[in-house]
Amino acid sequence: MIHQKRRISLLKQLDDNAVVIISTNPQQQRSGDTSFPFRPNSNFYYLTGFKEPEAVAVFSNNNYTIFLRPKDKEREIWDGKRLGVDDAPKALNADKSHSINMIQELITDIIEKDCAVFFDPDSNEIDSNISEALTNHEFKSVIPYINEMRLFKDSNEISLMKKSANISVKAHELAMKKTKPGLHEYEVQSIFDGHFIKNNSVHAYSPIVAGGENACVLHYTENNKILNDGDLVLIDAGCEFECYASDITRTFPVCGSFSRPQKEIYQIVLDAQIAAINSIRPGAKVSEPHQITTKIIREGLIGLGILESDGDLSQFFMHGTGHWIGLDVHDVGDYKLKDEHRTFQKGMVITVEPGIYIGNNDKINPIYHNIGVRIEDDVFVTDNGNTVLTADLIKEITDIESIMNN
Numbered sequence: 001m002i003h004q005k006r007r008i009s010l011l012k013q014l015d016d017n018a019v020v021i022i023s024t025n026p027q028q029q030r031s032g033d034t035s036f037p038f039r040p041n042s043n044f045y046y047l048t049g050f051k052e053p054e055a056v057a058v059f060s061n062n063n064y065t066i067f068l069r070p071k072d073k074e075r076e077i078w079d080g081k082r083l084g085v086d087d088a089p090k091a092l093n094a095d096k097s098h099s100i101n102m103i104q105e106l107i108t109d110i111i112e113k114d115c116a117v118f119f120d121p122d123s124n125e126i127d128s129n130i131s132e133a134l135t136n137h138e139f140k141s142v143i144p145y146i147n148e149m150r151l152f153k154d155s156n157e158i159s160l161m162k163k164s165a166n167i168s169v170k171a172h173e174l175a176m177k178k179t180k181p182g183l184h185e186y187e188v189q190s191i192f193d194g195h196f197i198k199n200n201s202v203h204a205y206s207p208i209v210a211g212g213e214n215a216c217v218l219h220y221t222e223n224n225k226i227l228n229d230g231d232l233v234l235i236d237a238g239c240e241f242e243c244y245a246s247d248i249t250r251t252f253p254v255c256g257s258f259s260r261p262q263k264e265i266y267q268i269v270l271d272a273q274i275a276a277i278n279s280i281r282p283g284a285k286v287s288e289p290h291q292i293t294t295k296i297i298r299e300g301l302i303g304l305g306i307l308e309s310d311g312d313l314s315q316f317f318m319h320g321t322g323h324w325i326g327l328d329v330h331d332v333g334d335y336k337l338k339d340e341h342r343t344f345q346k347g348m349v350i351t352v353e354p355g356i357y358i359g360n361n362d363k364i365n366p367i368y369h370n371i372g373v374r375i376e377d378d379v380f381v382t383d384n385g386n387t388v389l390t391a392d393l394i395k396e397i398t399d400i401e402s403i404m405n406n
């Protein structure tokens, strides 16, 4: 029912004669005749709830037709069961269903001449075949409408995101408890792999387990070095549960105790993160968290003599403070409306993830070298403020040292 509600809500925003065509992702080949695990297209899944490959949904105010793979005894022995054409209308709440092989032939019957066709301009091969079949139609992008809908999570989505967050929180907790000097980064990653699979989820993005200087490589994913006593480890890992992402970063000492310089840098990032989270409420500008983190981090680094008062902060904090999160880890939705930063509204979910990264910089006191710290949580905007979906995961210095040493 939730998907039907979304289709109706989308159509209400479009022309009366609108027809929406939306297809799922293609199956991606990995090597030879093996494929990557299939993941549905986020927009398609949002509007249909259907997870099989090779499917196209076509819906208007009068009709919802789904094109999908027909039953195939031979292929189902190899690839698993298919919903099939006969069972699709009931299972997916559709009026009609047809084999995907018939789409080019039937699409012109379903879509009358005077319809406005709303589609995804960046869509895949199936869609370009359809648009070839549909000549003399007006084509418009449906994407801005879906993006705006997806920005506001409904209660069903929030409960899935909370479940996704809980799984990731637990995995980070396990990693804190099990990390010790001498382990490889991939051994720590395997804690996440195992915990995610055990909870019917997958990684939402390539996990980062970065010891020491590796934490200063923002997209480090090699995860193949040894974790050394005296270093910090930065872990950015989150699962995807029922297609909903969580995105968490924690940084902690490999040996279980922070050194003084590590504490100093960590505390600045933590103060910045907490202050930014506290600013998130309906009506506040979406640019506010970043303004807050940059101010606190700048002042903190100046205080430690790492940054000059007019110095360039981007050498130590070179990314934004957050992004929308939902079906995609970097979720859809505009940050600006008519060139102006929009305001937070109930239902939005954003990450807050400031960081400080100090490599082997000759100009900086060596006690701060190879310290990379990021702290990241997922924040849901409520009626009066916010709820941190990942709040159960500790981040205070004393709590981290205590969990690691007990």
Ligand code: GLY
Pocket: 205, 236, 237, 247, 323, 329, 353, 376
């Ligand atoms: N894990 C991706 C990000 O933090 O944006």
Ligand code: MN
Pocket: 247, 323, 351, 353, 376
């Ligand atoms: Mn993130």
Ligand code: MN
Pocket: 236, 237, 247, 248, 249, 376
């Ligand atoms: Mn992250």
